Amino acid sequence: MVHAYLNLYPQLDKSLEGVDIEVSGQIISIPSVQGRSSRFEFSIYNSSTSTNGETILLPKKVRLNWYGNVPALQLGEHWQLRIRLKRPWSYANPGSFDYEKWLFEHGIRATGYVRSKGNNQRVHATSILNPTYFLRATLNQKLERTKGKFSAVIKALVLGERGQMDSQRWQVLTQTGTNHLLAISGLHVGIVSGFIYFIVLFLWKRSEKLCLCVVAQRIAALAAIFAAVFYAMLAGFSIPTQRAMIMAAVVFLSVYSMQSLRAWNILSIALLCVLLLDPFSVLSPGFWLSFLAVSIILFSIKGKPSKSVGWYNLVRIQIVLGLGLLPLTLLFFQQASLISPLANLFAVPWVSFLVVPIALTGSLFLLISETVGSWILECANILLEIFWAVLDFLHALPFASLHHAIPIWTIIPAVFGILLLLSPKGWPGKTLSLVLLSPLVFAQVAGIPENDLRLTTLDVGQGLSVVLEIGDQVLVYDTGPKFSSRFNAGEAVVVPYLRHRGVDSIDTLIVSHGDKDHAGGLQGILTNINVEHLLGSHIKGYQHDQTRICKAGMSWQWKSVNFQFLHPPEITEDKKTLSSNNSSCVLLVQHPSGSVLLAGDIEKPIEKQLIDVQADLLDIDVLIAPHHGSNTSSTGAFIRATSPDYVVFTTGYRNPYGFPDEKVVSRYKEFGSDLVNTASHGMITFNFSDKNGLQLLPGYREVRQRFWHSKF
Template identity: 40%
Template structure:
């Protein structure tokens, strides 16, 4: 069973690792699978892998549904559909899932292939959106798109996992029509969850940990503040804030114990059905009810599937081998949704169970009581460290200790009080409020301890280790966690060293690397030398909870193993250049800050950038060419940086336009020459003049714009000036993060954009 489940998993992984999705015709290959068993017994495992591949392909085409065709992206369309998720409050509006039923005009185009689900934002004053309501909305549709940067969050992949085929925002809000209510069970469930969220909001009245209690009650984590997430991640306790295996298992245990206790006290019932079987039913009811509160999210589906397999063996009176039970649960999860392999929680949950089973079973002397609890926390914390380092470039060495305190406190105190309030809310509202207030008090008592542990220097951020190091690390863990009688267990530590060994510098003296990150309509670039890092502009701040600094720049630097920014240069004070700076200053060690408005960036070493400043790092020369003293803080006053080394040079001109370009051309002359030019002001019509292009004479131009941006950048006149001079142009909006290496003796080497180099079939 174990090998069959792994073969099926391999087939699913192969499908979801492809850069392009095969046509549905490939599913026909499944019809030949039974022939393999009859005529080629040795091909049994490839046949099962082929079955997994075909099921994942069929599911993607028929269940996940189509994505918005490129021709409809950016178009307005009036659609009829149903709100099918909990509305999520935005800073200036609301966001919700919208299941499309059709076009309002009734027109049908067989080639149109509208997506089945759309993630809709309604900005401004919006009505109260209720799950299950049918609406007619005029939407500006857009293909699923997100930033594509090394180490960054794959938003397009998340949309694919959630079944969204497009994103949109409401146009013409006054024309929106509420058409009635859809009373299907799933929508009634979402309305119940929305009602609970509203009741909890009223009962907790804006208290700081209300978002955490909401996450534990209904699986809605949108209310958890970013700084709270940071504490949870640094202590390795973030898994507690999702309704997942731990909480579903806890509820199943409570249901099992209560049903067993009550059933045995009624002899007539015990004669009809054994108490143990009745307890299994009680466990399933409690677990399924708790999973329903989370809207049957992917983690709860996974936990519930594993629980059903284990309780099924208990119902049948069979003592199933743990490995067989885990393999069967794996097949059930993949059968329900093969997209689960794209979720990090899938790997962490199965790995945690597998590691604990390996370390706790098959021993002559099993630890009991507090020793068992301590060993489970140590095993889970250490056993998952290699996986978290590979997947997140992060591992918390304080995790076992933090979880030793947090898991029992949250499981025994916080969750029961929170769910007690959920059960009492429709019956005794005042009692429910007291339960939630008590749960909030419990979290507030735990939180200072977690913050203190999170401040310890045991939260390990490092560059992503090579994938091959995972295999010796897993073997090393198997030795470390093996029974004590096994000789030479210490060799396991040596097998962990390739993963934990500090990465060698990837650049040589005189060499430098320019990376233009994909941050939408804005600019964020990183210049790396052998031992130094400079960040030039930080991208925009989109909302109080989301900015390019935390979403793109910080993850990229951590992915590269750069935990310190030696110099942060902010060209000027526009949001699309300075918006991500606070997140960088909060998350990383920053040596010095240069900007046009140093008072806006609180840092001990903040000062103005001025023409004439020069410095050298590792054989690479940096020169500030603009502005002269006395200029303000606008586009024309942007800090202009020239970087040069033996392998080539690049000019970073910020947002200078005609006046600034004229001053540069007149003042610098031949000093403006560069192999690579980052187009000023995102390639607008009022920048990249003929005089500047002729003076710089670049072999390559780069520009940072937003995909399908409303400003029309880069402008057609700018593109024409580049075409006349034969200068090729690359844009992160289409290529993903762009990396250019300047190598002595080899010159300028342009790497494939991250959107192409790391492409999967769900990417735009």
């Protein structure tokens, strides 16, 4: 509780959201540059600010973006900035990354941006008096000047900075089960510290006088601990690196003390130390996967090193790890790599014994001679070229990865099944392990009754994406926004949600129109999940075999649910002047227990046209508010014609447009509609059932509420 309080306090006061604040502080992370923007963590020195004569505490640590003409920023610099902040916020959908939890784990209590119209100025450059910041900043600058093909990968291995890795490479790493190699974790820290241990041990034993002064094993153990701490310092003492450093320190302290500790005792002490340092490490999947991996190895070799180290043992360990980590991997990520043992059999020694030592050596040589350092790093680039060629080949195999959502209850029998499977020969009941593991493979996430309709409006921020499920058939309407080349809602929200639901194929994907807050995630979806049919008003340029333009009158039926487009009319020469918003595909969905209107971004003229032409179809139960609640839409006449019981606004928290507009909200309230908003409720779900009628389920932000989540 004390640790949670220290991490949460002080929180950003709600009255300070969106208000200009003058702060002084220090950049405490390596800035991540993308295009004309830069993102970094900032430690605020002034602990409070005054508003209307009242003193209000400020968070100690914030995460900032700086857009436009950004000056060259470096870790460790002191700045005076004018900023605007907001409380931590993240998408609230099953399967999505919990950004608020990540911020909490890193002690960040607000996010925001630097105001360009401020007296922003550098106060002090990075000082050598802070060796960690100075060394990391210097290395980062020199690595930036080495323009190798895999410079982003080298920065990840040396400095722990993975922000410049593109999504395609991450996908290859994930689907081959080798993404752990790009984190500075126990494997790399252990190998580096072990390498230093044996070098110092060998050299120290060459001198009889030195051995008489200090036992060789002790001085080598101290050198190994120093190497682990130094590597962790290079990585900025990130959370995974701290765990690895503690593990290495416990191992070599036992060597220094000349005590023969069992491997399980060392693992237990390391686990205790990690939890004492950071009790909320348990919130991270990396914590469970790293300690479980070591435990599986120890259990499979019966807690003591094998006397015969050969290819058989290496292959066996990789297979055991792949199988042992499968339940948690499926639980955390709804996917697992089937070729992970084969890929890691090559990748682990290649990266850990070749790439990492050479990359570290080359980076440190940059501090002495950039010419020599660049030459050494070029060798690392060549090794990474080979590494990536092998991974690309394995990734292209049709059976490379498995996408499979599992019910959480399957974890318990799976754990016992794996323990039985890995148990020593002769243990009774080993065949029972297959029975215990079978739910992990065959159990499915609970679906919906055959003729029911499940309407889910995803929380994609300022944008729109709706998923409709009828039995085993799935329709997706719009794909959410695209924020950058590395991040779009299709890949970050829609696909993870579908995986969470056990969906591996979309029957129909509709893109209402071409605006990026509706179509931005399209490519992310097409790349990651099978789509049978693609419909929309602006879908040229996307590679797909089954593509059609939506037009009024087009209709189809799935079981007891009818679908019909009400707009746009068939495009003729005189109708090509429709704006992007007003060319939105308007979809009417009718179930025996209720109906839904998905109106895209249509504005007042099209609303009037629908009233004039389709008035008999507009009396509905659920309305996805046109244009996110903008005052350009939702006229009084349209509200009366549709007479919705429920209205869903799809907006981003504190979006710059002020959606939904207060006038629009008032008009719907006057009519008596119940209003819900993805910004405050998170994912919003309606069930249409012959048995129970129309039901609005609690918003996902309320369902998943944890103490680190901001309350709205």
